[in-house]
Amino acid sequence: MGNRRISAPSSGKAIDRRLLLKFGGASLLAVSAPSVLRAQAKEVVFASWGGSWEAAMREAWFKPFTAKTGIEVRTVQGNTYGRVQAMVESGRTDWDVVEVLPDFQWIGPKRGLLEPIDFNVVDKSQIMPGADMITEYSVPQVLFSRLVAYNKKLGAGPQSFADVFDTKKFPGKRAFYTKANGAYLEAALLADGVDPAKLYPLDIPRALKKLSTIRDDIQFYETNAQAEQMMSDGQAAIALTPDGRALNARSHGAPIDIQFGLSFLTWSAMVVPKGTTRKAEAMQLIAFCLTREAQAEIAKVYTYGPVVPKAFELLPPERANILSGGPQMQGKAVIMGEKWWGENLSGVTEQVNAWKLS
């Protein structure tokens, strides 16, 4: 913050002593902390989920961004909410952009952990409208969904969520993500006849009651790698899994088909932790990632959908068809009530854990 004030035009008065002290402090820090030193060579730190996803972002986003602006993007992993909190509360924010799940759009600001997005730099007019995707403190990054993938031996597979919960019609295990917000509660309610438009607030007891009807056939997975494994080896007849993982498993020869019509659309978001010294660079990077071209590039190399609808025009139709938010899902996908989840995750988790252990 201090740096920004120094670069602002001076009002001609003597330099504020506190400012000088701050500046002095900053240069002292620069000597002792290498991360601050590096920051002066124009850098922005992006905290990511890592793995092949990070590699994809590097190709589609970070390299072109550096080529265009001269700002290096350094990535770090372990982007947990707890880390953001510890960092901000200790006044040592060394991450500039963090990719998070959407519940943090509300958890973060509630605890005062985020910088507002500078919408003079970031163009939000192109972003898909509605459903709380944009907040004062966050912008969506890419779209993804949790959708139904099923083993080919089930023929045409489930046509509705009621089918997903019908173990007579479609015998076999159901693989669900272990966290409460893994969309299986939503699926249970839809299977039970709840109107998709009136899904939230979720009726948890009703959802758990529905889940109980197939209890012995549910296999919860802890990690997405596990979900892929279960689809590949036929352990799960039906899986509710991230679309990217289902597509990846299928392209690696897993005997599965994907039901794009039975999907829950959600997104990942980008936020800026409070107190970063590189806010301007962070905003530049976010703005870059949200251009139509950048959104199309990432959608080409990784199976996430662009949050900028116009990016679909830059994609070949066969690619667009398999992506979240693409033509196959139009009008069918249920949008996750992420704001509701941001407020209720803790309480619902308690209820779901109690159910799991009962």
Add this chain to the structure above:
Amino acid sequence: MRRPGRLLLGAIAATVCVYLILPTLIVVPISFTKTDFITFPPQGFSTRWYAAFFTRPEWSGAFVTSLVVATFTAALTTVLGTMIGLALPRLPPRANRLLGLFFLLPMIVPAIITAVALYRPFAQIGLIASVPGLIVAHTILALPFVVINVAAVVHKLDWRIVDAARSLGATPAIAFRKVTLPALAPGIAAGGIFAFLTSFDEVVVALFISGSGATTLPVQMWSGIRFEISPIAAAASCLLLLGSCLLLALFSLLKRT
């Protein structure tokens, strides 16, 4: 015991031995597979996953970080732990017992609690996501092992030889350097190896406080395994296994002398 009894016992013991060693050794053949996925029996023979380990910066970097952190941890705990191990037996019994317990605490408190507890204060003093932070945390965790090992040899030390050296005119410093220290050396070294290993293997606390250029190998393995089941984790496992075996060999050599 009669013969059938002996045979049965032998069979049980052999089975338990297999149970113990199997999951440890299974990573060896897996790591030499040619395929992208884990298959058993492994197909073909290739060292590509080792090459990947040493060329991919997230793995090789984590390996280097782990080595650095474990080395410093071993050095620090050896110094601090030797001082403590030397002092404890010379305290009055009550103080010895209480302080002895105090220095065991990091071993008793469950790692998840230590991890969560260190998180915020470490963030406040800038130790999160830094190599020094990992060293400090691991020094805390490993200290009990050095204290235990040193206290054990101090206990057995024949103080009369030290007194003899003193009476022959050695200053306390010289007596310590020439007599006490060599006598304690095996215990100190054993403690140091234990500390190195504790740091090199530690997952839970490192999961919380590493990050941003200071990621240890176990943490990288944790996220690697959770993100994708790839044989590169098997290659990493093999290297860890090899390291453990070397240290174990060193340790038993020390115990023998």
Add this chain to the structure above:
Amino acid sequence: MMHAVRRHGPYVLILPGFMLLAGLFVLPVGQLLATSFGDPAGSFVHYERILTQPVYLRVILRTLTLSAATAALCLILGYPLAYQLNRSKGVARGLILLCILIPFWTNLLVRSYGWIVLLNPQGVINGALREAGLVESGLPLVYNTTGVLIGMTQIMLPYMVLPLAAVMSRIDPRVMDAARSLGASPRAAFLKVYVPLTLTGALGGVLLVFMISLGFFVVPAMLGGQRDILLAQLIEFNVNQTLNWPFAGALSAVLLVSTLVLYAFGDRFLGLRRLWGAE
């Protein structure tokens, strides 16, 4: 001055380590526990939640049963192994020791990973069973409680075998001979003489395994399934997902108090410190 150093020498030597642990370990743990009482709505709201929401008692119960089962399995498998180790010599003894020590010194993640490779439905064991025509589809050996028990028992077994073998090695073989010469059958001599002599060691081992298992985080997370929600995972969830530090503090207090009570008991009655190699 010199006088003071000599007199307080031991304390001076202890000081640096003491400061490190006091400032960067005991104090932070204390702070974590303190946050659990610091809610404006009342000092004990978080503890009330633990006691009134059925899920937490169930998780605590689950943690206790899994740890107890691990300890029991370790005793059942560890006792014969320790016995065999103690009566073996030469190469056999060396081999047994290697089988105990190599895993003991090997990273927890490596072993959990090894178990996943062995136990998963497409894994080594299921593959062999299918090959032999014993099963059609894979047995569910991992990502469930079975997997957690298999993994935890293997990881904790050295903590049982090593102290137990040490206790057994201290038993004078003449005691057994004496029992036999007084007319006891081998079985009676074993049950009435040998077993009681090893009882403290065995109980100590059980307690040690139980205590360490209570705080397990990595193994249940990697090998467990839907019912394997243990205290440590809830602590992690509350810190990393919902940022509810005070509640994480309260759960930590439950785990820590249980651990310390067990330790105190073991230290007082079963010589736990000696078993652990500390003394």
